[in-house]
Amino acid sequence: MNDAQTQVDMTAEPLADRPQVIVADRQLIVCQGIGSLVAQIPEVRLGPFATDKAGLKQLLSKTEGPAILILGVRLSDGDLTSVLDVVRKSYPQVMIVVVAEDTEFAFIRTAIKSGANSVCMMSQILTSLPKILGKLVEGHSIVPTDILRKLTSENADSLSRREHEILALLVDGLTNFQISARLGLSENTVKYYLKAIYQKLDVNSRGAAIAKYVAGNY
Template sequence: MVNQPLRLVLVDDHEMVIEGLKALLARFRGRVRVVGQAVSADAAEPLVAALDPDIVVTDVRLRGSVSGLDLCRRLVEANPDRRVVLLSAYDDEQYLFQALRAGAAGYLLKSVDGEGLVRHLELVASGETALDPTMAGRAVASAARLQAGEFWPGARFSLTQRESEVLKFLVAGLSNRAIAGKLVLGEETVKSHVRAIFRKLEVNDRASAVAVALREGIFL
């Protein structure tokens, strides 16, 4: 029997990213086929339930209150056999840890080429866990540090190392623009980190985030 192409649903809050992925994967029609796409977690859930794809490929960060990590967790809770791969621009191993805790079958970077992406998706379909090779090595080192009790401030709140750095500057009273200058990041990237901090600390504004950091002694 001839193997059928893997059926994929793509989830990303930027339609241009989805179209780029579709164009990239079109070169591998005999191995993968995009059967659905969604620009939000809310739209993705019923779509996945209706189409029952082999693999869901989603960005880590999505607009709105439901992240790609949350979507992954929901999809796996609804169907433990659901295979979800997180495709992200963030090469932060803390995101990788969170993805695995959410039940993801893979965590890959958006810098992956077409052949690498398809090969990893085929591994996932066969029951393997696909991790970006460079991140996998760093994750092992971070796990060893965690085992030894050495980790960055805020890790217990699931803050990534970069988010911890941003929170430190929030506590110091710096603006987003000033933080961007300190960390050599774009201001929009800093805003994205700040939103993630708010979500993880369960607050709605900078003052509340600072209050939680001080109350919990995150930087002591």
């Protein structure tokens, strides 16, 4: 019994050598829920949580060795697009998994376009996340088959990157003035983009545009 235990200990990968997983979402309770699942996956080790961009940047700057970021679609001070831009530019070595609700499929599409290594629907996280993390540890990016099928079966995305950014900020509840300040545009330019967005989505109101966007129906 002791010899067998010794053999297991000698062959097991040291905890410090396993990729560290950082979980980031605007709601701490979501981080904790995902963290409890990650803690049960032997190929990785659970790291700290972040709820805003500043906290996430601080954690990533201190991370040594391989790291995986599990990212919700919003932090308390930023949407998915802005967070992905920061991580990809400043920490390109970090592998990213974006987690979204089924009603937030638009963010899954955005995540893939922005270079996320994998995506996971919250409704399937118990079965999908362990498989995804296992593939990332091996160095492989992965998009689950059901998500890939939905993406490829839909019409080509007609929205521009800037329109995606504006819609994401609409979802976060920002006004036209706040959007213009965030993106460095004039309010008139924001209104121009909104008019184009409404036409492409075939809607005539802010609320209808938001509803259609978060459901991925465009």
